[in-house]
Amino acid sequence: MRKPDSIIHWLDSIPPPHHSFLNAIQQIAFLGVYMGVIRLYAHEMNLSLDDFQNLMATSLIISGLGVILQAYGRFGLGSGYFCPLQVTPAAFSAMTAAFALGGLNMAFGMLIVVGLTQMILGEAFKRMQAVFTVEVAGVAVVMMGLSLGTRGLNLLAGEHSQSLGGQVYAIGHSALLMIITLGAMISVSVWSTGWLRLSSAIAGLLLGILSAFFLGDIQLHDLFNELQGIPLLKTPKIPVFGWDFDPSLIPSFMVVGLALSLHGFGATAVAQRFNDAEWKRPEMRSVCRGLRVEGLSNILCGLLNAMPLTSSAGAVSLAAATGCTSRHIALWLGGLMICFSFVPKITSGWFLIPLPITGAAVVFLSIFTLMAGIQMICSRMLDNRKIIAIGASIILGISHEPLQHYYHQALPDIFHSITLSSVALATSCACFLSLVFRIRSRTRMRKCFIVSLSTLDDVIDFLEQQGKAWGARPNVVKRAEYATWQAFETLVDHHLVEPDSEGIAKINMETIYDEFCFTIVMQYQGGIVPLNLRPPSHEQLLKDDSALILMAGYLIQKLADKVHARLDSTGLAELCLTFKD
Amino acid sequence: MLEVTSYTRDGVLVIVISGKIDSTASKELEKQLMPLIDANQLGLILDCSAIPYISSAGLRLFLMAAKKVKAQNGLIYLSGLQETMLDVFEISGFTKLFEIHPSVELALSAFQGN
Numbered sequence: 001m002r003k004p005d006s007i008i009h010w011l012d013s014i015p016p017p018h019h020s021f022l023n024a025i026q027q028i029a030f031l032g033v034y035m036g037v038i039r040l041y042a043h044e045m046n047l048s049l050d051d052f053q054n055l056m057a058t059s060l061i062i063s064g065l066g067v068i069l070q071a072y073g074r075f076g077l078g079s080g081y082f083c084p085l086q087v088t089p090a091a092f093s094a095m096t097a098a099f100a101l102g103g104l105n106m107a108f109g110m111l112i113v114v115g116l117t118q119m120i121l122g123e124a125f126k127r128m129q130a131v132f133t134v135e136v137a138g139v140a141v142v143m144m145g146l147s148l149g150t151r152g153l154n155l156l157a158g159e160h161s162q163s164l165g166g167q168v169y170a171i172g173h174s175a176l177l178m179i180i181t182l183g184a185m186i187s188v189s190v191w192s193t194g195w196l197r198l199s200s201a202i203a204g205l206l207l208g209i210l211s212a213f214f215l216g217d218i219q220l221h222d223l224f225n226e227l228q229g230i231p232l233l234k235t236p237k238i239p240v241f242g243w244d245f246d247p248s249l250i251p252s253f254m255v256v257g258l259a260l261s262l263h264g265f266g267a268t269a270v271a272q273r274f275n276d277a278e279w280k281r282p283e284m285r286s287v288c289r290g291l292r293v294e295g296l297s298n299i300l301c302g303l304l305n306a307m308p309l310t311s312s313a314g315a316v317s318l319a320a321a322t323g324c325t326s327r328h329i330a331l332w333l334g335g336l337m338i339c340f341s342f343v344p345k346i347t348s349g350w351f352l353i354p355l356p357i358t359g360a361a362v363v364f365l366s367i368f369t370l371m372a373g374i375q376m377i378c379s380r381m382l383d384n385r386k387i388i389a390i391g392a393s394i395i396l397g398i399s400h401e402p403l404q405h406y407y408h409q410a411l412p413d414i415f416h417s418i419t420l421s422s423v424a425l426a427t428s429c430a431c432f433l434s435l436v437f438r439i440r441s442r443t444r445m446r447k448c449f450i451v452s453l454s455t456l457d458d459v460i461d462f463l464e465q466q467g468k469a470w471g472a473r474p475n476v477v478k479r480a481e482y483a484t485w486q487a488f489e490t491l492v493d494h495h496l497v498e499p500d501s502e503g504i505a506k507i508n509m510e511t512i513y514d515e516f517c518f519t520i521v522m523q524y525q526g527g528i529v530p531l532n533l534r535p536p537s538h539e540q541l542l543k544d545d546s547a548l549i550l551m552a553g554y555l556i557q558k559l560a561d562k563v564h565a566r567l568d569s570t571g572l573a574e575l576c577l578t579f580k581d
Numbered sequence: 582m583l584e585v586t587s588y589t590r591d592g593v594l595v596i597v598i599s600g601k602i603d604s605t606a607s608k609e610l611e612k613q614l615m616p617l618i619d620a621n622q623l624g625l626i627l628d629c630s631a632i633p634y635i636s637s638a639g640l641r642l643f644l645m646a647a648k649k650v651k652a653q654n655g656l657i658y659l660s661g662l663q664e665t666m667l668d669v670f671e672i673s674g675f676t677k678l679f680e681i682h683p684s685v686e687l688a689l690s691a692f693q694g695n
Binding site: 359456475478479481482486489490493535538541542547548549551552554555558559 | 603668674
């Protein structure tokens with residue numbers, strides 16, 4: 001694990017208090033966008049202002065506890081990354097069905113099923129490393145980036161402005177606000193350093209709010225009127241409504257649990273990617289521990305009555321975009337969230353930020369998320385199977401927005417979980433296709449090279465094909481090709497390969513891939529390559545022809561992570577090269 | 582297939598080597614490279630950006646070239662080594678023998694600086 005150059009405060013570093021505070025505040029400003037989901041739910045369920053404020057408070061408390069547990073959890077809890085939890089509308093339809101059956105008690109009580117499902121699926125995901133490959137993680141993260149970007153632009157277009165913010169802006173006006181905010185965020189992120197770069201999102205938000213004030217979108221007397229009736233301090237009532245349970249609703253809430261688990265997998269994978277310049281593949285134990293915290297949080301959401309939560313890829317991207325992924329921020333963010341849950345005046349103030357400004361923040365973060373996903377996909381060699389799996393999944397994910405009603409109506413109930421979001425749809429498709437394409441995809445391949453008829457290019461072509469089929473990292477395959485090429489040349493040039501019983505000099509090459517290692521075994525009749533831990537001296541190399549084989553043996557030894565050469569009593573020699581992927 | 586082309590830029594001889602340098606290719610390269618070194622006492626830049634592989638025989642040829650140029654008090658710079666090539670040069674200790682630059686342009690500026 002290596003710190004990426006773009007990160008200023010990495011996982012274990014403790015930023016100065018003012019950096020931590022600013023970062024926590026800009027995280028809250030971003031996560032506040034999703035608090036709009038509570039407002040929407042309260043509106044749809046006709047909740048009183050008191051219930052709405054209680055719901056906001058409980059969601060903040062659990063979200064605050066969740067982010068701390070994700071970063072600092074012990075006893076198998078927590079992904080170990082700064083990975084905040086955001087309110088999600090994914091459970092809306094299931095909660096509405098539960099409400100119809102047993103009221104709000106039932107709608108919230110059934111969230112326990114979502115949490116339990118996530119905890120169980122976390123265990124299953126851990127054992128399915130072969131399915132949750134780098135490409136699948138990449139697809140999930142790309143879709144998170146695309147859906148974030150679309151959501152941000154929707155806020156500009158005003159699709160949600162009436163339902164969330166209660167204000168409608170002219171499109172030209174909205175575009176101007178969004179351009180100012182986004183421009184400020186990008187400028188600070190690209191052309192500044194130090195603490196200012198750490199605050200690029202909040203700097204953009206502040207400039208956007210200031211512009212909105214001068215453009216007349218924020219009127220001070222309206223602001224005072226809005227906040228006048230809201231108390232400054234209030235202890236939330238817990239549980240807000242109580243809880244109830246109906247076994248007939250279990251499947252639909254399990255479906256939500258699956259969708260949120262897929263989302264959680266993607267968010268944790270992107271957190272891993274942003275924190276490690278040498279990231280190779282999703283670390284499923286960390287994903288599993290992260291899902292346990294998400295599950296536990298949603299169980300608490302059921303017990304205390306809060307809106308369901310999921311890991312926020314956007315918040316993770318915000319941390320990476322501002323160069324601060326320190327776990328320490330989780331304490332500040334969690335602490336502030338819990339404190340704010342007792343101050344309804346502040347939480348209500350969130351909804352007064354014009355939507356085009358929050359839309360700009362969402363678009364800003366989507367850029368980082370999308371690019372992280374593309375980098376994850378491109379970090380591996382891709383053959384036709386993988387190209388089809390990735391391409392088809394992304395296309396299906398993009399189709400969610402225009403075709404979601406069609407999918408909901410046309411597909412059987414069992415598929416509803418995967419049609420809940422573009423991320424769930426694309427990730428499920430990628431998992432399914434990666435499973436299907438494992439058919440006839442062998443982890444061992446053999447090829448016989450007849451020395452007199454084979455060229456070094458034939459060897460390289462063979463290894464290149466294997467690398468693509470297995471989705472190995474290009475630099476690992478290149479190193480393997482180099483060492484094998486050197487070995488092949490040495491065996492042939494130094495006449496180490498002798499004719500077998502049929503009078504043919506040949507090398508049987510076997511490649512083995514197990515997700516973590518790329519192994520090449522060469523078997524032939526003849527002598528073994530001398531493997532050296534030290535190279536011959538320059539003088540030796542210039543004067544003595546036999547020093548060439550010593551140099552070749554040294555290069556092979558150094559290029560491979562593990563080398564094994566042996567000769568049995570029948571004269572069969574074996575050279576085994578292992579490369580860690 | 583091995584290809585060797587050369588040109589002079591800002592008074593410095595640049596030799597572009599393309600292709601894999603195995604034992605056969607290194608013999609051919611030796612025939613072409615050594616006369617060029619002899620004819621250019623001041624030194625030269627070897628553009629290695631199109632060399633995907635080099636074997637121990639190829640390394641020996643590079644060693645010979647370095648010794649020859651240094652014996653003539655000249656300079657020999659390498660440019661554009663691919664990642665794995667650079668690995669091989671580091672592993673074999675050849676990075677101490679040559680000044681290595683990411684591109685011909687940077688090698689030229691370094692040349693002129695000396």
